Amino acid sequence: MKFTPELEFEGGKVRPLTLDDLDHLWNIYQQPELPGQSKPKEKEQLARLVDYSIKMAATQRGMMWLLEVDGQVLGMVNVYDWQASLLRLTMRVDGLPELSIKHRQAALSACMDFLAKKYHTRNFAYQWIDGQKEEIRTMLTNLGFELRATLRDAWRVGNSGFANIEQYHLLNNQEKPKAGRLGEFDNPAQNINKDVPTETQKETK
Amino acid sequence: MNWNFIAGDYLLRLPVADSDRTILQTLLQVPEVSAHIPRLPMYFEAQVDDEFRQMVQRFDAREAAFWMVENSEDKLVARISIQHINWLQRSAYIQWELSDEIDLDGLSVVVSAIKDFCFKNLGLHRLEMRLRPDFQRHIQLLEALGFEYEGCLPEQLEFQNENIDLAVWSVLAK
Numbered sequence: 190m191k192f193t194p195e196l197e198f199e200g201g202k203v204r205p206l207t208l209d210d211l212d213h214l215w216n217i218y219q220q221p222e223l224p225g226q227s228k229p230k231e232k233e234q235l236a237r238l239v240d241y242s243i244k245m246a247a248t249q250r251g252m253m254w255l256l257e258v259d260g261q262v263l264g265m266v267n268v269y270d271w272q273a274s275l276l277r278l279t280m281r282v283d284g285l286p287e288l289s290i291k292h293r294q295a296a297l298s299a300c301m302d303f304l305a306k307k308y309h310t311r312n313f314a315y316q317w318i319d320g321q322k323e324e325i326r327t328m329l330t331n332l333g334f335e336l337r338a339t340l341r342d343a344w345r346v347g348n349s350g351f352a353n354i355e356q357y358h359l360l361n362n363q364e365k366p367k368a369g370r371l372g373e374f375d376n377p378a379q380n381i382n383k384d385v386p387t388e389t390q391k392e393t394k
Numbered sequence: 395m396n397w398n399f400i401a402g403d404y405l406l407r408l409p410v411a412d413s414d415r416t417i418l419q420t421l422l423q424v425p426e427v428s429a430h431i432p433r434l435p436m437y438f439e440a441q442v443d444d445e446f447r448q449m450v451q452r453f454d455a456r457e458a459a460f461w462m463v464e465n466s467e468d469k470l471v472a473r474i475s476i477q478h479i480n481w482l483q484r485s486a487y488i489q490w491e492l493s494d495e496i497d498l499d500g501l502s503v504v505v506s507a508i509k510d511f512c513f514k515n516l517g518l519h520r521l522e523m524r525l526r527p528d529f530q531r532h533i534q535l536l537e538a539l540g541f542e543y544e545g546c547l548p549e550q551l552e553f554q555n556e557n558i559d560l561a562v563w564s565v566l567a568k
Contacts, residue, residue, distance in 0.1 A: 275549075275550070275552060277549065312548065336545075337545050337546060337547050338546065338547055338562050339544055339545060340522070340544055340562065341520070341544060341564055342519060342520050343483065343520060343564075345482065345483045345519075356547065360548055
């Protein structure tokens with residue numbers, strides 16, 4: 190069963206990880222964007238990451254996509270700290286230096302659209318760590334994220350250093366499903382594939 | 395490592411499942427005690443059983459620690475915990491549930507001892523508290539205890555049909 194879909198965006202696509210991607214993952218992890226992030230020593234370590242990505246998606250704890258532009262793998266889109274019941278999660282895009290901000294933004298947007306539609310996610314968080322590219326902050330603002338908190342020394346860099354985390358949030362306008370029995374309030378219950386009509390749509394009817 | 399210690403007139407000790415049920419329920423059944431978190435008051439025995447199960451499991455996993463805080467008359471005046479301990483990032487959440495019988499002076503002594511324990515014995519670097527932003531008593535206590543406000547995260551919980559924002563306050567090891 191596939192839990193992580195392939196999604197297209199202008200100029201590229203995101204797709205699930207497979208064991209054939211170890212070279213791509215190795216390349217990405219040899220050029221870490223996150224301050225203080227260590228590099229894996231052996232390629233085989235990354236096979237566990239592929240396995241992890243499947244388990245995380247299957248249990249709604251996280252999701253990982255490889256990000257391709259013109260057939261070249263240039264990064265990853267990650268979902269973590271996924272609180273499916275609370276309709277919120279945190280995202281991050283890790284990219285190679287050649288990944289443009291335009292494609293980064295488009296990939297992130299495509300994944301967010303999918304998560305909002307499929308899992309009714311309302312609350313998207315994104316953590317920018319002090320030392321990352323400044324243009325990522327601009328991208329977040331362009332997408333409608335707002336800076337909500339600056340967590341001091343919340344990211345460890347090396348053995349004794351720390352960096353601040355800026356936490357951004359975007360709340361979409363999607364209406365929360367109402368609690369009720371199956372059929373009550375036209376409630377989707379556990380059928381997450383069913384669309385929930387918004388108040389506006391109900392009024393139109 | 396000894397997780398029980400004395401701070402001024404207060405004893406901080408890990409809970410004992412068999413003997414602490416009643417006194418913990420007495421504290422946590424008062425709605426105001428947990429309203430800032432927020433959490434339902436502990437009215438029923440089943441809630442107490444579940445709470446103890448979680449406290450034990452989370453401590454065994456070294457993911458959290460819960461202290462019963464008793465005054466010189468052996469009366470439980472607070473429960474204070476560290477949770478979501480992240481050993482990699484060297485951070486944890488701190489949470490308190492206070493009775494009216496502990497004031498700022500008492501809390502200063504107790505929290506200072508917990509900070510020392512966390513920063514020196516556990517090697518943590520950052521303690522943060524997340525709570526509802528509109529609880530003035532707690533905000534005043536946090537300010538007085540040297541915590542700094544970092545912002546407010548939207549819609550972190552749903553509680554009693556209400557979306558709950560949580561303010562973040564933190565204190566760092568010096």
